Amino acid sequence: QQQVKQSPQSLIVQKGGISIINCAYENTAFDYFPWYQQFPGKGPALLIAIRPDVSEKKEGRFTISFNKSAKQFSLHIMDSQPGDSATYFCAASKETSGSRLTFGEGTQLTVNP
């Protein structure tokens, strides 16, 4: 199974700051890149996703930046809030056929008030 490598493992940010989490993938056939958010005691849930026909996707304070040539994508959380404190997983797959979602190792984000 192709790997998806995520960094950092943990991140501490002050309220109002920008949180940045990075992921790198190996399989150039991947065409679906979601980010999942997991609050303590809950299951992961889809936060935002991007496909490689665009370089950026924004939903509110959350933005995915995608660099196809570098095989990297990142999650940016603008104006980070204590309520954003959670574990974030990146993932990648070939959506319509071929490979299931492969998850990164996760990043534990803490936003201090």
Added chain:
Amino acid sequence: NAGVTQTPKFRVLKTGQSMTLLCAQDMNHEYMYWYRQDPGMGLRLIHYSVGEGTTAKGEVPDGYNVSRLKKQNFLLGLESAAPSQTSVYFCASSYRWGGEQFFGPGTRLTVL
């Protein structure tokens, strides 16, 4: 719609005991998955199913068995629990093989 549900939410076992975790989904998804989550280890795939009556091994299948007799249910069994199986277990389902996975709330299992 309830989405993906898991029972039980918590369980404590003694070494050597057996148990079954139940996952149910009401989205008519073909694909279902069992993961375990340990601190610093992310989500590791135990077993998965690509349809009713099918199962396959994931990354960490040893010590676990699964069954998918009905499309909406996916059972994870531990025949002889070991302390190394102390973990949080998540079930997930998806419409497409590579598409969005919907997760259940998890089962926290402690093996003493």
